Amino acid sequence: xxxxxxxxxxxxxxxxxxxxxxxxxxxxxxxxxxxxxxxxxxxxxxxxxxxxxxxxxxxxxxxxxxxxxxxxxxxxxxxxxxxxxxxxxxxxxxxxxxxxxxxxxxxxxxxxxxxxxxxxxxxxxxxxxxxxxxxxxxxxxxxxxxxxxxxxxxxxxxxxxxxxxxxxxxxxxxxxxxxxxxxxxxxxxxxxxxxxxxxxxxxxxxxxxx
Amino acid sequence: xxxxxxxxxxxxxxxxxxxxxxxxxxxxxxxxxxxxxxxxxxxxxxxxxxxxxxxxxxxxxxxxxxxxxxxxxxxxxxxxxxxxxxxxxxxxxxxxxxxxxxxxxxxxxxxxxxxxxxxxxxxxxxxxxxxxxxxxxxxxxxxxxxxxxxxxxxxxxxxxxxxxxxxxxxxxxxxxxxxxxxxxxxxxxxxxxxxxxxxxxxxxxxxxxx
Numbered sequence: 164x165x166x167x168x169x170x171x172x173x174x175x176x177x178x179x180x181x182x183x184x185x186x187x188x189x190x191x192x193x194x195x196x197x198x199x200x201x202x203x204x205x206x207x208x209x210x211x212x213x214x215x216x217x218x219x220x221x222x223x224x225x226x227x228x229x230x231x232x233x234x235x236x237x238x239x240x241x242x243x244x245x246x247x248x249x250x251x252x253x254x255x256x257x258x259x260x261x262x263x264x265x266x267x268x269x270x271x272x273x274x275x276x277x278x279x280x281x282x283x284x285x286x287x288x289x290x291x292x293x294x295x296x297x298x299x300x301x302x303x304x305x306x307x308x309x310x311x312x313x314x315x316x317x318x319x320x321x322x323x324x325x326x327x328x329x330x331x332x333x334x335x336x337x338x339x340x341x342x343x344x345x346x347x348x349x350x351x352x353x354x355x356x357x358x359x360x361x362x363x364x365x366x367x368x369x370x371x372x373x
Numbered sequence: 374x375x376x377x378x379x380x381x382x383x384x385x386x387x388x389x390x391x392x393x394x395x396x397x398x399x400x401x402x403x404x405x406x407x408x409x410x411x412x413x414x415x416x417x418x419x420x421x422x423x424x425x426x427x428x429x430x431x432x433x434x435x436x437x438x439x440x441x442x443x444x445x446x447x448x449x450x451x452x453x454x455x456x457x458x459x460x461x462x463x464x465x466x467x468x469x470x471x472x473x474x475x476x477x478x479x480x481x482x483x484x485x486x487x488x489x490x491x492x493x494x495x496x497x498x499x500x501x502x503x504x505x506x507x508x509x510x511x512x513x514x515x516x517x518x519x520x521x522x523x524x525x526x527x528x529x530x531x532x533x534x535x536x537x538x539x540x541x542x543x544x545x546x547x548x549x550x551x552x553x554x555x556x557x558x559x560x561x562x563x564x565x566x567x568x569x570x571x572x573x574x575x576x577x578x579x580x581x582x583x
Contacts, residue, residue, distance in 0.1 A: 170470075174575055182550060189521035204552065240571050241578035248570075255469035262465055265471060265550055265567045310577055317475075334577035336570060340392060340475055342414065350576035352569050357475045358388035359562050360452050360458075365384055366560035367520055368451035369545035 184233035214251030247309030257314035303330035312335035457519030463488035467524035472499035512562035513540035
């Protein structure tokens, strides 16, 4: 009864609200929907609609309480508890994400990093030793993984995803330039950097024409 | 007259078509809308609609010519010519993107990388020497930049974006965790890695409940 389906676009905006409330913590008590609208480049009515999905904490003429919203959105995002992740692929991108300060700041902790290159296995990245990918299945099966970030070359990514899914992973953030097939019940978020660059190239071309 | 406004969602899908046609080059002559729909996890009618924006090359009962579509979509994306980019922020993420093989494969060439850390300026990354950020304005003004990738800490990003805009940049790919204000006519694409991780966290929590 009390469950209201939250549109995906609203979920996608939640981290931006979270980020903003976080930046205002300890600096001020409340913000108005108008200010939030400016920060998110949207309208005040959209802000009120977005936040109404989470209980409508806004008070007419008062605005939103920063600490309350920060806490509540953190709970909704599931980051009120520490989150763990693993990385598969200790190349340049994997190494960058293994030691990404912003991830740590919002409570994401790297548990392990896997690679198939004997030259790389055993080296340390961001305080974590690189494991052989042969140990991936057991690690995930034991529930130690949290969620997984795939930064392998595209041709290896589906095989890695299969191992993760077969052993009960709940979520994957995929940077490999292909669209993964995963089991039902596994959340996947694809970040295709090259695609974003290609789409940007289109928009630049359009701007030149204008 | 001949210009038909292409919805942004279609542009966002174009790189995926491009990537698929590219993978099939030299291997086969044609693909059907059904196959493309499978690859893109969409419907055959959506594929036909998407590709109709670019002149509708599909022939009933034949499908789409791989080489023709690859070439045409490359032109539309503006990558039939070599593209140049610069990176501002030679931290771990900047270094990873400076030497990202997939970018090179689709014709994006790194021209320069800038940082404000005297310890880093002068070092080489992916064959390019790191320049002092003090030289950024002149470099962009001379039209040498192409587009820019920002991988600085959030607190430095807006200042960098201002320099880029004031000196005529046409496009920015922003990895800093804030929403940039840019001049009209500058295309911006934000890749907020932490936001994606936070949204994924939400979906994982929802899957656990299901």
